Structures are given as structure tokens and as C-alpha cells.
Amino acid sequence: MPQRTYVTYRRRPGFLERIGHSCTGVIGGMLVVLLAVVMLYYNEGHSVATAEMLEEGLSLVQPLYLAAKSNLNGVLVHHIGLLEAENELYEDHYKFSVPCVKLRRKVEMFQWVEHSHSTEVSVGDSIKKETTYTYDTEWSETLSNSRNFDEEIGHVNPRDFLLESKTKSLQVVNCGGTTLSSHLVDQIDWFVDIIVPPGVQSTHYKRYIYHGEDPMHPVVGDTRVSFQCAGITGKSELLGERDAVSIIASYANDALTTFRTSNGRSISFLRRGPMTAEQMFRLEESNNNKLTWFIRLAGFVLMYVGLMVMTRIITTLVDWIPVLRQIVSFSVSMWNLSLAAFLTILTIAISWLRF
Numbered sequence: 001m002p003q004r005t006y007v008t009y010r011r012r013p014g015f016l017e018r019i020g021h022s023c024t025g026v027i028g029g030m031l032v033v034l035l036a037v038v039m040l041y042y043n044e045g046h047s048v049a050t051a052e053m054l055e056e057g058l059s060l061v062q063p064l065y066l067a068a069k070s071n072l073n074g075v076l077v078h079h080i081g082l083l084e085a086e087n088e089l090y091e092d093h094y095k096f097s098v099p100c101v102k103l104r105r106k107v108e109m110f111q112w113v114e115h116s117h118s119t120e121v122s123v124g125d126s127i128k129k130e131t132t133y134t135y136d137t138e139w140s141e142t143l144s145n146s147r148n149f150d151e152e153i154g155h156v157n158p159r160d161f162l163l164e165s166k167t168k169s170l171q172v173v174n175c176g177g178t179t180l181s182s183h184l185v186d187q188i189d190w191f192v193d194i195i196v197p198p199g200v201q202s203t204h205y206k207r208y209i210y211h212g213e214d215p216m217h218p219v220v221g222d223t224r225v226s227f228q229c230a231g232i233t234g235k236s237e238l239l240g241e242r243d244a245v246s247i248i249a250s251y252a253n254d255a256l257t258t259f260r261t262s263n264g265r266s267i268s269f270l271r272r273g274p275m276t277a278e279q280m281f282r283l284e285e286s287n288n289n290k291l292t293w294f295i296r297l298a299g300f301v302l303m304y305v306g307l308m309v310m311t312r313i314i315t316t317l318v319d320w321i322p323v324l325r326q327i328v329s330f331s332v333s334m335w336n337l338s339l340a341a342f343l344t345i346l347t348i349a350i351s352w353l354r355f
Contacts, residue, residue, distance in 0.1 A: 032306030044351030081176030101231030
């Protein structure tokens, strides 16, 4: 693997300079702590509002056939059916069509990629920085501009792709005779790899269409193209049976669209496979709980980072005494960890009282 290394030196900041930087960090740390508080506060509000929305939706939902039979428009319904569409998606470059809701063309090129790694160590009154650039060939969907490499000679990439990656989507999709809104169609995202039809006149290698001399020994500039689809709308030898979906949405005039709850939240769920209404709402509750706890954890970490930046001046004052520096650094870190936990719990508690 080719590589190139640079070594640079810079003067180590003096004691007063480090104090100045630490003082500046106090303001930055305060802003980070404030950001964490705001994030935690609104996260609790979002969690409560979503829970109320799901509870209300579960109490209102009814099977689609009852709403259609009673000619009730605007009610929240649960529906299970097979995806349908009058048209197929057409791949215009390779001239084949697929009965699906979404068709993705993924184009990858074999190219040079630059990786850099830097390390810094103190050497007397200076700081030594060592940066190593390595170059390797990889398949990538993103073009690496070799003109921006540290060393372009011997690592030149083509300037453009042979084709562009793109995703096509049907405009009109039905399920059991009802038309799906664009928001429901957007949730059909379970892409699966498909094999290119044998009739396509190109070099086939595994599941790829290959543009190059030898698929077993690719060279820079070779291109491979693969396809994925989501939401099968018609039976075919290539894809198999149509996809069944479960939907919870508002019913109106043979169409399924977004339902608004009393707190202004939107209900418009689509999941792959048959699921009861209760199963779908329980799944959304689980997702809401996971998101809430993830943001709580992120807020705690952000709070801790902000406090560490704010109190860095304390360790800077004693960093010229090695043993004392380690003791103070550990003590400050533990204090900030405890304080971050306390502030996080306090913010969550206040938010719950508010919402």
C-alpha cells in the first residue's frame, strides 16, 4: 500500500496562552451545556406528545372495510393488502422494466482512495505532528477527486462516472383498491438486491453489470452497476410474489392519507407484511421509547463534554505538576460526570412537570 509521511513542528503554547485558551473554552462549554438542556427539554416534549398521539390513535382506529361500508371519510383505519400498480418502473439505460414501487441503480467505480492519519507528541518545547497519507484502490459510489490528493502522481482517478446512481419511484401506488399518499409511499424502503434480467446485453458478473476488461482483476476506472427494488407490485420470475403491507392512515374517497390527532400530530404508518393495528401501534411506541432514550443519552454526553470544556482551566492551572495534574484531572472528570448526570435528570424531571 503506497504511503507518504510528513513531519512538522510547532511551538508548544506557553502557560499564559493555555490559560487564555481555557478561559475562552468556558464560554464555549456554557453554550454546549445550554444546547444539551434545550435538546433534553424538547425531547421529553416530543416523547409525551408522540405517546399521546399513539394512545389516541389506538382508541380510534377501525378496520378499513367498516369505514368503506359506512362511507365514513376522514376516519383512522387499519388496512392489510397487496401492493398494486398499473405501471412498471423502466430502467432507461439498460432497457428493462421491474414491477416495483422503487428501483435503485447503484453505480460504483474502482478508484484510488486517500486515507490520512495524524499523531502529535510533545518533544521538549515543541509539538511534533506526523501525518501519514496512504493510498488504496476501492469500489466506491462516491467519486474521489485525485486532484485533491497529497500525491496525485500514480494515483489518478477518472474525472466522471460512466453512469450516475439514481432511484426511481412510482407516482401512483394502490393497496387493495385504495390509493396511497406520497407519505405512505415514502415508507416503502425495504430495498432488496435483484438480478439483472438475462436479456440485458452487457457483461454480467454475479449480481452486477460490469464495465471493464476482467471482473476478477479490476483496474482503476472499471465500473460495476447493481440494482435494488422495494415494494413488489406484480408477480414475476425475477422478484416473486407481490408484497403485502399493513397500513394505518386516514381514509377518504378510496385513498389513504395522513390523519391528524387532537394534539396536531400526524399518523400515517406503513409496514411490510401483515400486522394487526395493535401490533403496529406497539411497534411505534417501542420506536418512540428507543428514540427518547437515545436522545437522553446524547444529551447526557453533550452535557458532560460541555462541563469538561468549562472546567478545563482547573487542570490547566496545575498541568505543570505531573502527579497533581493527574489527581486533579481525575477528580474534575468524576465531578463533571456526577454533575452531568444530576443536570440531565433534573432537566428531564422539569420537562415532565411541564408537559
